[in-house]
Amino acid sequence: GHSIDFHAGTLAPDVPMRTVNPGESLTYTFTATRAGIWMYHCSTMPMSQHIANGMFGAVIIDPPNLPKVDKEYVLIQSELYLGPPGGVADLAKIQADKPDAVVFNGYANQYDFRPLPAKVGEKVRIWVLDAGPDRATSFHVVGGQFSTVWSEGRYLLDGSDSSAGSQALALAPAQGGFVELTFPQAGSYPFVSHYMVDAERGAHGVFKVAG
Numbered sequence: 001g002h003s004i005d006f007h008a009g010t011l012a013p014d015v016p017m018r019t020v021n022p023g024e025s026l027t028y029t030f031t032a033t034r035a036g037i038w039m040y041h042c043s044t045m046p047m048s049q050h051i052a053n054g055m056f057g058a059v060i061i062d063p064p065n066l067p068k069v070d071k072e073y074v075l076i077q078s079e080l081y082l083g084p085p086g087g088v089a090d091l092a093k094i095q096a097d098k099p100d101a102v103v104f105n106g107y108a109n110q111y112d113f114r115p116l117p118a119k120v121g122e123k124v125r126i127w128v129l130d131a132g133p134d135r136a137t138s139f140h141v142v143g144g145q146f147s148t149v150w151s152e153g154r155y156l157l158d159g160s161d162s163s164a165g166s167q168a169l170a171l172a173p174a175q176g177g178f179v180e181l182t183f184p185q186a187g188s189y190p191f192v193s194h195y196m197v198d199a200e201r202g203a204h205g206v207f208k209v210a211g
């Protein structure tokens with residue numbers, strides 16, 4: 001059985017978040033009242049293993065009057081605890097806090113091999129969600145500074161003060177937000193979780209910035 005814990009709405013979870021068995025279905029409705037990058041995930045026990053199997057996602061509700069940008073990306077960080085091929089995530093590794101890989105959008109280092117494009121001078125917005133199940137992130141762009149930081153419902157930095165900048169967006173599991181930055185020169189700008197052991201496990205990619 002599986003279920004859904006849907007952070008983008010608020011209600012008594014008893015019935016809508018119940019576990020349904022294979023072949024059964026459940027229709028879930030919600031009203032988008034609050035902005036954010038909201039996690040949803042399976043909440044059937046052991047929840048850590050269901051989330052580690054990839055049963056999670058994000059719903060993005062823009063804040064009112066969110067300015068247009070030139071490019072917008074979504075990066076969801078999560079961990080992989082590899083079980084046998086074709087099998088499920090390894091519960092012992094999960095409980096020992098020993099991930100095999102920490103990834104953006106499901107695959108280790110995928111944006112090293114297929115960098116995300118941008119151009120010099122463009123304003124780029126990056127939504128980030130930490131889906132866990134268990135590790136926090138510190139999202140950082142090497143060579144970049146964030147002019148805007150929005151986290152969990154409020155601006156930490158709204159871009160109005162050109163002397164103010166940010167170097168990392170800190171997110172605990174299930175937290176999300178966005179950053180904005182402009183690349184000053186052409187080049188390859190790595191982005192990482194600045195929990196360095198996780199960057200080295202695969203939470204690493206590159207923005208390829210064209211002149």
Ligand SMILES: [Cu+2]
Nearest residue numbers: 002042044050
């Ligand atoms: Cu599940």
